[in-house]
Amino acid sequence: MGDRKQARDEEFQSFVIGRWPRLMRTAFLLTGEQHAAEDLVQTTLEQVYVAWRRVGAADDPEAYVRRVMINAHARKHRRRLKEFLAPKDDSGLTHELPDSGDRIAQADDRSALLMALAQLPARQREAVVLRYWEDLSESQAAEAMGCSVGAVKSNAAKGIAKLRAIPGLADMVTHGGRK
């Protein structure tokens, strides 16, 4: 029993170390903030630890981890995100789409995108991140979000449409990003 436990501990350690960077990136897109992302990933992995005996033996531990992260995000970060990223001096930007093209256009591209993501409703943000960053299929995203494929399609489409409405986004895309 001791050997098995030690093996499981080692597996979990490898899992944590190996997945940390990717999970951090996903969490960053979901939360829009460094510390919130760290909190989200740590919370997720703590929950994974509790169920690791089952999760580690499963065919697709990644799917479980994504599901946990999305649930944790939904619980903890939905409301806080807008508060954190909302421009302190322009409350008009905290709802729906940015209505001031100048402000966004002048901002750093990354900030603009993160800001726009932040202004998406949480489900749209999750759908966009899972589909276009995690590169999940609609059914995988649906599994992670605990909803139907149709809901993923709808949320992703609305989210993308809002991102495309950012005045600066077209330029970013045209210039192929910043690299």
Place this chain on the structure above:
Amino acid sequence: MSADRETNHDMATHRDIALLLAEAADEVEIGIAPYQAVVRGGRRRKTRRWAVASAAALVIAGSTGALALARTTDDGGDRVAPVATQPPTAEERHVYEPQRSTVARGVDHGKEWFVTIDVWGAPKNAVEAQNQRNAMSEYGVTPTGTRVASDLIGKGWVFGHLLVGDGPPTTVLDGAVEKGDSLSGKDIEAFAMPLESGNSHTAGASHRLVIGKVAPTAQQVTCTWNDGTTIKAERPAPGTGLTGGIEDLIRPVDGSQPDWFVCLGAEGKSFKSVKVTK
């Protein structure tokens, strides 16, 4: 197929967005995975699943200090597993009658007190689970957090009882034990609570009784009180029975992988911390 094509088409259409997301994601500082903190937090969550009496408190949930990849020599790894012949019956697995061990006994304010640990075996199916639930009712215990008998399937259940004087036994903690829930190295999970005796009233009484579990290899647990004083719980000398006081000891419990310990602080002292020190 058409759904796949649609998905692929969708991904190609929004490839620009995907690239921007990737660039934005790269802005996060990755840092070093806080593995130890994750494990500590995970253990805390795991232990929180244990229910404790309203006056008790979870005091600590594990240390990851010994979780190194290197193997230690004192991990009991040489134990020989019994050769399996026939699967044990439910009775042999103590599904319907717990294994009971007394882990501490003492006298406080002239009243004798005991801490006992009951370990119920894991039911394998719905019938066993239902029968176990009925048996537990006869013992006056209910596994916290379970709604139907089938919730018990595959889980052993542990109840800690405190008896003081002539009073009825109080269930001070209970929780499920699943396969793999073993402790090793300096792992420790413990709960602090008042010792209801004398005139101390539960609501305002200090948490001076600490009940916890440690790996079978732990030799010493040190409880530190709020005034900085300590009490060490150690293994009893070989051959020590249950005669006399058995406070502040680490003892094996029948049916439990971890051993259990109890520390009792003097009147007025309150728990501050606990850890495995040997």
